[in-house]
Amino acid sequence: MKRHILSGAMLLGATLAFAAPAAAQGSGSATIDTIKSRGMLVCGVSTGVAGFSLADSKGVVQGIDADTCRAVAAAVLGDVSKIRFVPLNTTNRFTALQAGEIDLLVRSTTWTLGREANLGLLFAGINFYDGTGFMVKSASGVKSVKELDGATVCVQPGTSTELAIADYFRLNKLKFTPVLIQDQNEIQNTYLAGRCDSYSTDASGLAAFRFQQGPKAEEQVLLPEIISKEPLGMMVRKGDDKFFDVVRWTLFAMLQAEESGVTSKNVDEMLKSTNPDIRRLLGAEGDLGKAMGVDNKFAVSIIKGVGNYAEMWDRTVAPLGIPRGINNLWNKGGLHYPPPIR
Ligand SMILES: N[C@@H](CCC(=O)N[C@@H](CS)C(=O)NCC(=O)O)C(=O)O
Known part of the structure; x- marks a missing residue:
């Protein structure tokens, strides 16, 4: 009988000993x-x-x-x-x-x-x-990325976009000059000011950019090629x-x-x-x-x-x-x- 009580107490003690550190550890994350x-x-x-x-x-x-x-x-x-x-x-x-x-x-x-x-x-x-896309000015008349041989492309540094463009142009034996600009407002203004022939980023980012142009959205066109998986x-x-x-x-x-x-x-x-x-x-x-x-x-x-x-x-x-x-x-x-x- 005594043994049973003892083992019960020991069991309780063991449970508490187990429960205390578990509580202190929280969720385990x-x-x-x-x-x-x-x-x-x-x-x-x-x-x-x-x-x-x-x-x-x-x-x-x-x-x-x-x-x-x-x-x-x-x-x-x-x-x-x-x-x-x-x-x-x-x-x-x-x-x-x-x-x-x-x-x-x-x-x-x-x-x-x-x-x-x-x-x-x-x-x-x-x-x-x-996926990576390219924006150009409607007035440029450019209809495909293939027409961008020798172009300047505005792109943010440290992005997969930068790598995707380099791959695409190399694969298609086309030349381009990346214009690397970190700040989003600055890159967009640089492109709008005509210092890049194209602005490249995720197609969603380009849709957002175009949307934010309001009534001037028509002046921008997303080229049909989506050149990478993003x-x-x-x-x-x-x-x-x-x-x-x-x-x-x-x-x-x-x-x-x-x-x-x-x-x-x-x-x-x-x-x-x-x-x-x-x-x-x-x-x-x-x-x-x-x-x-x-x-x-x-x-x-x-x-x-x-x-x-x-x-x-x-x-x-x-x-x-x-x-x-x-x-x-x-x-x-x-x-x-x-x-x-x-
Ligand atoms: N998905 C690409 C590109 C990311 C990227 O540059 N996104 C742009 C357009 S969606 C952005 O976040 N711009 C806003 C900012 O620079 O804060 C990556 O992971 O490198």
């Missing part, structure tokens, strides 16, 4: 713990691209990159407003993430092998499938798998919500759904959020805060006139294919 203790997600975005991350008249940063950041804030903290945006250019974006100045980078950044192998960083997903995504530091999981499954949850017809408007109703896929997505069943170190209802917070992927798209990039195209779901001819949430 240094990044998630930092975000929770700070009460805020710090997210790196661009210095301002319409549709991606651009402050509106009230100073609220709008766009698909900004909303992807907000979705992660919702997943970790249950609140899309607990966020601070850090504007970064094309060259300081990676060092900011490496140095821990930001928790997450969502900044029209292309997923490449070199960036993962060399920088100690990795991509958690693709929130926008893009999968733009969310980047985190290597070595924090739990936070990586949360970022990756945040996007997948938004895509799955679209696929399952769950929206910011009907999410409360959908919580009562009998569909097992929807029940698991919304945490009405299972412990999937908890397994990642966040709330089981993380997807509900995301969907209430920023909507499903289609809602985010319609609010941010659709007004630029960018068709959904390859950014559609896999069952609508696109490339977005969220793995099973189970």
